[in-house]
Amino acid sequence: MSKRIIPFIEGEFFHIYNRGNSKQKIFLDEEDYLRFIKLLYLSNSNKNIRFREDIVKKHIDAFDFERGNNLVSIGTYVLMPNHFHIYISPKQGLGLDGIDGVAKFMLKVCTSYSKYFNKKYSRTGKLFEDKFKSVHIKNENQAKYLFSYIHLNPVKLVQGDWKEKGIKDKNKVFKFLNDYKWSSFSYFMGVKRKEDNVIDPKFELSYFSDKKSFIKDILEWIKIDEIS
Secondary structure: OOOOOOOOOOOOEEEEEEEEHHHOOOOOOHHHHHHHHHHHHHOOOOOOOOHHHHHHOOOOOHHHOOOOOOOEEEEEEEEEOOEEEEEEEEOOOOOOOOOOHHHHHHHHHHHHHHHHHHHHOOOOOOOEOOOOEEEEEOOHHHHHHHHHHHHHHHHHHOOOOHHHHOOOOHHHHHHHHHHOOOEOHHHHOOOOOHHHHHOOOOOOOOOOOOHHHHHHHHHHHOOOOOOO
């Protein structure tokens, strides 16, 4: 394993992302999206959790599984048809095996999901383009931009040119973001879901003092003053 130029230091913040090999879709139906979100939860553990044996065969809700100590702290995420973004903070540095918590977490997520996807769709070969990419978040402005960028990713599904031409139907877009099930947007809107367990409630998003601050920041990005 090649050594990263910027190590995943505990308490620092990182943007993690990856996409399908040759930009292919990695989520083809709702089951795929939900499986990946469940893996974000289950893989965030020092335990070696086997999905079929520990979850399916025991009829356990994945989000109720007792994981023990976490490898990372997840603040936000979004899944798109051919890629994903995660905003995380490492909770464990290098282990005795020379692998840090982030690398272990991502290896578990991507390996488990690839095996699931290849078996389901009778395919072979690598699913993801390459090793996951990472960007070190160094300041508040960068953090605020990332937070909004992640949650606004789905807008392109309803209007691909929104960044260049602006939002044509702002209320429609905001409703779409509220209804989009494959991101952490609804968590910050106060909607209660099982998937909330993926998010660390103690993740340091100090620049959003409350729900209104989050909404205000997102609305500024889509250039809307209020929602009717």
